[in-house]
Amino acid sequence: MTVPDARVERTGTDPDTGYSSFRLGSFTFRRDEYFAHVGWPKGSHIIEVDRFLRAMVRDIGWGFFYGWIFFDDLFGTTNHYGTVDIFAGAYDRASREAGIDWLETFPAEAVREAFEAISQDWISEGYDPLNAPLETGSPIGPKGKPRTDPLVRSFIAADRMLGLPGDKPVRSDATGHPIKRAFADLDYEAPVIECEPGFEGQLHAINLFEHIARSDVTWNPSISAVTRANICCVTSEEHMLPVIHGNDRNEWFIQLTDEIHWTIADKNSGAPRGRVVMRAGDVCAMPADIRHQGFAPKRAMLMVMENGTPGLETRYASGELKPYPVEFG
């Protein structure tokens, strides 16, 4: 069902917890001390509130990212680049067989407004869902003092390469990004750039590991360099990816440091397929017909290679492109 004119509504405030409840289209959202509750005409669902908020702020910050963002096995969003589906049970076999699955399509801006309104109401001072659990407080309990700093820190997206004049800056002490504790053991020397007279500013290099080591968010990539539509994203990962990602195209992971464990499942049914453990130097494709979730025991550096060519999602969805990147004997 498409709901072109939907806007988020605040439907009430719980007198005991202080949290507001919301409606977008047929979906309702409320929270208590421990859980988020999502309702729709055929059913309802409960999600632990830390996980719900970690997923929601990333979904906003990513601009709904590529393809499917599962907050858990049941609830999530699908990006159609202009419109966004909110679904419950639509990609869960049991929900479909029970006939309780639900999906509505909204303008992306309406979903962004709704998720921002919910996040701002449900997140109190002392809790930052973009930080690793060891670096922030807890969201459980009644509503506290409102946060005044930005809840959402979006992609840092270089146009050509981080640090070039006029492009996005590299993180540093000056930008307010100290080296994170888990990467304090590395050396961070700068590359040596020697320009001949007349070519000053035309050569460029950065310490990419330092940029990642200074990231104040986890599981939230930034684009460091772009070759045509070949996009290099880098990110620091700690604890668990609070969503399950089902891409609408093939993507690639390059493990730069440490170790990440990925669980792999069928994208449409959620049926488990197995796991991949990636260590420093490993490279692995994430095919377009899976969903994956990452677990990083220690903060790790990950590079993700994406193909940002417009319209790829429809070419994969139609079967024109295969849901895996290379063929060999």
Added chain:
Amino acid sequence: MAYRTEVGSLQSYRKGLIEVDDDLRKYAFSNIFEVAGTSAPFERVAVVQNLDYVAEVVRVEGASGWYAAPHDEFAIVMDGEVAFTFIRLAEGQVPAHGGGAVLLSGEPNGPRMGRVIARRGHQVLLPHGAAYRMAAEAPAVAIVQTVDGPLTVKRWAGICRLEGEGR
């Protein structure tokens, strides 16, 4: 608590594992250091392919020839120290083929732009309009973000794990 960051190198790396009930070729699981360890110097071996786009692993050992591409490329050094030297190309010397690097027939006759000395974790712009050469005294490893081109080597069956065991 003190943390120890694990990085890999040509001499020391621990490959991960893949255990999926699926065709492992779909995941093309490889390791940069393992690929570089079995590559000839300056072979540009694809470890990532996204339709027209690739990431190539390059074992840098000694001095390469001169490369140029009709677009920006980017190199990340993953092990060792690499010196990138740049020469400005005249307009007619800039390659105009579809994409990816080509090896020039010799040193271009344009002006030297300078050089970048990069070590592990450094990302270097290989700018459109310039020729570049890579050099390393000791074997080093770089990943190059580029377009599938005439120098891209594809030997997926040789570099990808096709059985589900770790080592």
